[in-house]
Structures are given as C-alpha cells and as structure tokens.
Amino acid sequence: MNIFKKTIAAAAAAVLLAGSSALYADEGDGLEITNVSYDPTRELYKAYNQLFSKHWLETRKQNVNVVQSHGGSGKQALEVANGLEADVVTLALEGDVDAVKNAGLIKEGYVKNFPLDSSPYTSTIVFLVRAGNPKNIQDWNDLVRDDVGVVTPNPKTSGGARWNYLAAWYYFEKQGQSEEQIIASIRKLFQNVVVLDSGARGSTTSFVENGQGDVLVAWENEAFLSLKEYPGKYEIVVPSVSILCQPTVAVVDEVVDERKTREVATEYLNYLYSDDAQRLEAQWYYRPSNQKILAEFKNATGSKTVKSLPEDGKWIVTEVELTDIQHFGGWTKALNRHFTNGALFDSIYEKK
Numbered sequence: 001m002n003i004f005k006k007t008i009a010a011a012a013a014a015v016l017l018a019g020s021s022a023l024y025a026d027e028g029d030g031l032e033i034t035n036v037s038y039d040p041t042r043e044l045y046k047a048y049n050q051l052f053s054k055h056w057l058e059t060r061k062q063n064v065n066v067v068q069s070h071g072g073s074g075k076q077a078l079e080v081a082n083g084l085e086a087d088v089v090t091l092a093l094e095g096d097v098d099a100v101k102n103a104g105l106i107k108e109g110y111v112k113n114f115p116l117d118s119s120p121y122t123s124t125i126v127f128l129v130r131a132g133n134p135k136n137i138q139d140w141n142d143l144v145r146d147d148v149g150v151v152t153p154n155p156k157t158s159g160g161a162r163w164n165y166l167a168a169w170y171y172f173e174k175q176g177q178s179e180e181q182i183i184a185s186i187r188k189l190f191q192n193v194v195v196l197d198s199g200a201r202g203s204t205t206s207f208v209e210n211g212q213g214d215v216l217v218a219w220e221n222e223a224f225l226s227l228k229e230y231p232g233k234y235e236i237v238v239p240s241v242s243i244l245c246q247p248t249v250a251v252v253d254e255v256v257d258e259r260k261t262r263e264v265a266t267e268y269l270n271y272l273y274s275d276d277a278q279r280l281e282a283q284w285y286y287r288p289s290n291q292k293i294l295a296e297f298k299n300a301t302g303s304k305t306v307k308s309l310p311e312d313g314k315w316i317v318t319e320v321e322l323t324d325i326q327h328f329g330g331w332t333k334a335l336n337r338h339f340t341n342g343a344l345f346d347s348i349y350e351k352k
Contacts, residue, residue, distance in 0.1 A: 021264035030063035031056075031264050036086035038073035038096075038159055038247070039201035040222045041164040044284040045090070051280060052271055056264065064264055072199035073159030080105065086252050087265040092200075093340075094118075094248040095331035105254040119246040120272035121286040124322060125160075125167045127237040128207065128216040128223045131307070135214045135231035138291025138304075139239050144188040151195055151213035155338075155345050160200035160245075162339060164217045167243040174241055187348045199215065208234065219245070227309050236306035237319070252289045285315060315336045 010086040037045055049066040056064045069076065069084070073092035079304050080086045081089035081103035089106075091097050093250050094117070111117045129137050133147055143150050153161040170190060172182040194213045197203045200222060207216040215237075216223070223236045251268045256262040272279055282297045306317050327332040338344045 006292065008332060011321060012212050015232075031261065032065045032067060033087035033208070033261050033265055033268060033312075034067040034069065034079050034085060035090055035268070036069045036076050036084060037090040038092040039070055039199035040160065040204075040219050040225075041090065041247075042068075042070050042201070044281060044286065045226070047280055047284065048277060049274070049306045051276060051347055052268055055271055055274075055276075055296070056267065060149070060264075066268070067132055070201075072157040072202075074099075074162075075157045075198060080252065085255050086250065086260050087256050087259065088251055088269055090247065090249045092245070092247050092267075093162060093331060094246065094325070095335045096159050096248050097248045098335075100250070100252065105252050106250050108245075110250045110338050113251065114249060116289050117246065118249050118269075120269070120289055121247065121278075122289065123245040123247070123286055124242045124320065125163055125239075125245065126223050126241060127222050128204075128218050128226055129214065129237055131233050131235060133235055133237065133305070137237055140168050140189075140241075141175070143168070143192060143217070144185055148192055148215060149194040149213040150189060150192045150215055150217065151197075151203050151207045152193055152198045152217040153200050154198055156326075157198040158167050158200055158203075159247075160222075160335075161252055163245045165338065166325070166328060166334065167239075167323075168217075170243060170327065171239065171241050171246050179233075183344065183348060202229055220287075221351065224285035224306075224309070224315060227287045227306065231308065237264065238304045238306075238320050241321045241323065242249060244322040246325070269346060272303050280313075283313075286314065339350065 009055060032082065035045060045068055053064050057061060059244060070222045077096040077099040078273065080089060089097055089100055094111060101110060142148060153162050155161040155165050168186060169182055172185045177185060195206045197206055200219055203216060204218065204222050204226065206212045210232060251269065253266045256265045258343050273325050275293065278293045280289045282288050282293065288294045297314055298316045299310060303317045309315065323332055325334060
C-alpha cells in the first residue's frame with residue numbers, strides 16, 4: 001500500500017497515533033502530548049516523533065508518546081479553537097495559529113518564542129503534471145487556459161490553498177495586471193478547478209490516485225512525494241514566481257498549563273531546529289531553516305522541470321523568485337482581505 005492510500009485510511013480518524021517509540025526507560029514516568037498539524041506533514045512527523053522520543057528518553061530518562069492529528073490547516077485550527085486538546089500546533093501558516101491565539105489558547109507574541117518567527121522549515125508552491133507534460137504547462141498563465149483542469153484545495157479550509165492563491169495573485173500582479181484584471185484571472189483559474197478538496201493531501205489523492213485534472217498546484221514536498229511514490233509517472237514544473245511558505249509552530253499555553261506538559265511541548269518544538277531534525281525535514285522535502293543544512297540539499301542545475309528524484313539527494317533544484325506574506329501586509333491583512341467570510345475569495349468563487 002503506497003503513502004497516499006495509507007493516508008486516506010488514516011484520515012478517516014481525526015487523531016492518529018504516530019511516533020510511539022519502542023524505547024523504554026527504567027526511571028521516570030511516561031508522558032503524552034498531542035501535535036495538531038496540517039495535511040502534508042504526516043510522513044514528516046511520523047519520523048520526527050520517533051526521533052524526538054529517542055532524544056527525550058536520552059536526555060530526560062522518560063518515555064514520551066506523541067499523538068498526531070492531521071487535516072486541512074484552517075480546519076485544524078478551528079478544531080483546536082473549539083476544544084480539540086493540542087499541546088502544540090504545527091500549522092501551515094501563522095494566520096491559522098492566530099485563530100487558536102484569538103480563541104484565548106495561545107499567548108500574544110508566540111511567533112517570537114522560537115527562531116525565525118517560529119518557522120523551523122519552509123516550503124514553496126510548484127506544479128505537478130503527468131509525465132511528458134501533455135498540456136505543456138509552464139507557468140501560472142497556463143492555469144487559466146480553457147483546456148486545463150486544475151486541482152487545488154479549498155482556501156477556506158486549507159492553509160496550502162491560501163499559499164497557492166497568493167502565489168497566483170503575485171504572478172498576475174507581476175504581469176502588470178490591474179487589481180480588476182487579477183481578480184478576473186484568479187476567477188478563471190478557479191473556474192478551471194475540477195475538484196476543491198478540504199486539504200492538500202486530499203488534492204494530491206484526487207490528482208495522483210483518481211486521475212482528476214491536468215495539473216496539481218502543490219506544496220513542494222507533496223510534489224516530491226509523488227515522484228517518489230510513482231516513479232516515471234509525474235513531473236514537477238517550477239513556475240517563474242512563487243511564494244515563500246512559512247509553516248508556523250506554537251505551544252498551546254492553555255493546554256500545557258492544564259496538563260503540566262509545557263517543558264516537553266516546548267522541547268518538542270525546539271528540537272525541530274536541531275541538526276538531526278533539520279536533516280530529517282529535508283529528507284521529507286521541506287526546506288530547512290538552517291542555511292548550512294539547506295545548502296547540503298541544494299542542486300545547482302537550475303532546472304525548471306524535475307522528472308525524477310535526484311540520486312545524490314540534492315533535491316532543491318532551482319532558485320525561483322519568491323514573494324512572501326509581507327508583500328500582502330502580513331497574515332492579518334491577507335486573511336481579512338482574501339479569505340474571511342465575505343472577502344475576495346468568496347466573491348470570486350461564488351461567481352465561478
């Protein structure tokens with residue numbers, strides 16, 4: 001059973017047990033914490049939870065088990081805000097963590113609690129197409145052609161979908177389009193969407209398992225997982241511009257204070273910045289925040305098309321122009337303008 005089929009079954013349950021370690025200690029009581037995360041991090045945190053369990057046992061002489069929950073990032077944030085107990089959240093963007101903060105569960109200033117605005121790894125947005133790129137999809141403008149079917153998740157529930165939308169917006173802006181023209185281009189793009197799943201993993205499944213659409217607008221790591229799982233069947237196309245995606249992590253203060261798990265929860269997130277964890281993140285196709293470790297995985301070929309996984313492990317294949325969320329005024333402004341109820345996306349999609 002491949003990765004995507006496994007995770008379809010796993011998604012049927014709201015909470016998955018991941019990362020329980022076969023390690024035992026002679027002293028100290030066992031601990032349990034819950035990490036509520038977004039869709040495409042399933043494989044990463046399954047591996048990381050084992051690494052962290054080993055680290056905690058060696059340094060604290062205690063067992064720790066990590067309960068893992070995955071789904072669309074916006075939906076996950078709402079679940080935590082509405083009572084799903086999470087010791088930590090590792091969500092797709094700062095704006096989703098803000099939703100948990102706004103529910104009174106996380107203290108102000110959380111982005112400064114960990115390095116680099118609490119973003120231990122980054123990603124970007126690329127296109128996944130079928131082998132040979134039969135529709136010759138090269139850039140964002142191809143996604144508004146009449147003959148192209150697009151697969152992307154729903155920005156109302158998926159953090160990855162919000163990054164997708166903003167990356168497309170930036171492209172059309174760079175083309176010199178007025179705001180009215182950009183809105184028309186985004187509307188046409190969503191008219192071409194053949195399925196709007198609630199999360200990024202669901203969209204990957206729709207494209208690679210169910211054969212829907214001509215192009216998947218995807219997290220970089222999801223695209224590379226598809227190359228790994230289906231060798232020779234898919235290619236990655238890197239568009240001319242994209243966006244720096246910064247998944248954000250935070251300790252859920254209200255929960256850890258009640259459960260007395262602050263120390264282990266804080267170390268769980270701190271350890272994401274360790275050299276071992278940074279290399280593990282890169283092995284699952286996230287971009288490490290440690291620039292020296294990032295350089296270990298950079299491929300200097302500058303290729304815009306990736307047809308297979310590199311044998312030398314250097315998978316970061318091109319330098320693409322990346323905007324970031326500050327271009328849109330930060331997440332508070334971006335959410336209010338584009339994604340809250342009654343904002344631009346609603347007006348765009350309801351008329352599609």
